[in-house]
Amino acid sequence: MLTPQQARQRLRRVSSHSIEIAESYDELLNDLLKEGLHFLDVDRISVWLVDHIDSPNQLNCIASSDFQNEQANSLEIHQYPTYFEQILLGHTIAANNVAQDNRTTELIIHNQNSSRALLDTVIYLNGKPHGVVSCESFAEHHIWTEDDIVYAESLADSCSRRLMALETLKLQNQLKEMVFVDTLTGLKNRRYFNERVQSAKNSQYRLQTPLSLIMIDLDHFKQINDEFGHEAGDIVLAKFAKNCQKQLRLEDVLCRYGGEEFIIILPYTAEQQAIQLAERLRLSIENMTIQHEQKIIKLTASFGVAEMGLEHTIEETIKKADIAVYRAKDAGRNCVIAN
Numbered sequence: 001m002l003t004p005q006q007a008r009q010r011l012r013r014v015s016s017h018s019i020e021i022a023e024s025y026d027e028l029l030n031d032l033l034k035e036g037l038h039f040l041d042v043d044r045i046s047v048w049l050v051d052h053i054d055s056p057n058q059l060n061c062i063a064s065s066d067f068q069n070e071q072a073n074s075l076e077i078h079q080y081p082t083y084f085e086q087i088l089l090g091h092t093i094a095a096n097n098v099a100q101d102n103r104t105t106e107l108i109i110h111n112q113n114s115s116r117a118l119l120d121t122v123i124y125l126n127g128k129p130h131g132v133v134s135c136e137s138f139a140e141h142h143i144w145t146e147d148d149i150v151y152a153e154s155l156a157d158s159c160s161r162r163l164m165a166l167e168t169l170k171l172q173n174q175l176k177e178m179v180f181v182d183t184l185t186g187l188k189n190r191r192y193f194n195e196r197v198q199s200a201k202n203s204q205y206r207l208q209t210p211l212s213l214i215m216i217d218l219d220h221f222k223q224i225n226d227e228f229g230h231e232a233g234d235i236v237l238a239k240f241a242k243n244c245q246k247q248l249r250l251e252d253v254l255c256r257y258g259g260e261e262f263i264i265i266l267p268y269t270a271e272q273q274a275i276q277l278a279e280r281l282r283l284s285i286e287n288m289t290i291q292h293e294q295k296i297i298k299l300t301a302s303f304g305v306a307e308m309g310l311e312h313t314i315e316e317t318i319k320k321a322d323i324a325v326y327r328a329k330d331a332g333r334n335c336v337i338a339n
């Protein structure tokens with residue numbers, strides 16, 4: 001049997017474990033809930049979060065040591081005014097008898113709780129109540145000790161730290177995503193291209209498979225801007241991107257390389273297949289009609305194709321594709337040239 005101090009030390013160690021593998025709240029908090037069950041003599045521990053931290057309407061169950069047994073998964077705050085007043089004030093509720101404790105009787109009235117004793121401690125986020133860790137005992141005559149209360153509060157703090165770390169991780173991932181995305185077209189950007197083409201080159205080397213690039217430059221795009229306005233130009237770029245994207249395989253990567261310049265990485269693709277794809281894209285762009293403010297905008301593009309031989313560097317291949325685009329422009333635009 002652990003002493004209260006040993007139990008708190010264990011909890012501190014468990015709560016420092018890495019969370020990066022967690023895909024759900026349940027996974028994220030599972031070890032903490034188990035740890036709580038291990039020390040507190042209770043039947044269930046669950047974690048609840050408010051829907052909006054600044055003006056909460058609901059408390060939703062996000063993780064539980066016992067989801068199987070019937071358990072409410074959402075409480076409407078207005079139905080439990082006394083209980084929530086305590087929670088939103090940050091007070092710990094240690095009710096030895098849920099039915100008779102005036103802070104918790106309304107939980108029984110609304111039939112949301114079958115526990116006999118309840119120990120609820122508040123989870124904070126940036127100093128505001130964010131939710132509760134709820135420890136329930138179904139046994140009769142359960143008495144919460146001071147050590148139980150201290151432990152449950154540490155458990156809530158551990159959950160709070162985990163949830164904060166998860167928020168930070170999510171934010172980091174969003175930022176990472178933003179760094180690689182072109183907001184106008186929704187395509188990946190040049191920075192992403194530089195990383196992705198390197199990994200495509202590495203697998204090409206490992207698997208000895210072909211790899212090609214298609215460089216695309218929209219024709220007379222300045223004229224489109226001049227005639228229809230910059231906003232129309234932006235719409236054309238976005239429509240062009242969408243049109244091309246939907247014709248590609250999952251493993252092909254279309255990136256916005258510069259203003260009206262795009263590039264496609266085509267793994268497992270030799271020059272002839274890349275030319276065929278470029279021709280298909282060229283035709284579909286030629287056939288596109290874009291309506292903007294009752295005007296019809298037509299568009300064409302010039303394509304440069306280059307296969308990256310095993311012995312060629314990425315830079316050489318980009319250069320070849322670029323030169324092919326120039327030749328396509330020289331040849332009158334709206335055509336595909338392979339280099």
Ligand SMILES: Nc1nc2c(ncn2[C@@H]2O[C@H](COP(=O)(O)OP(=O)(O)OP(=O)(O)O)[C@@H](O)[C@H]2O)c(=O)[nH]1
Nearest residue numbers: 217218219220221222223225230231233234259260
């Ligand atoms: N609307 C809009 N225009 C852009 C954007 N990025 C680049 N452009 C415009 O694209 C035009 C490219 O013009 P040029 O490089 O002269 O090329 P072009 O008119 O397409 O002519 P060719 O390439 O020779 O066929 C410029 O007017 C840029 O301002 C963008 O994000 N939005």
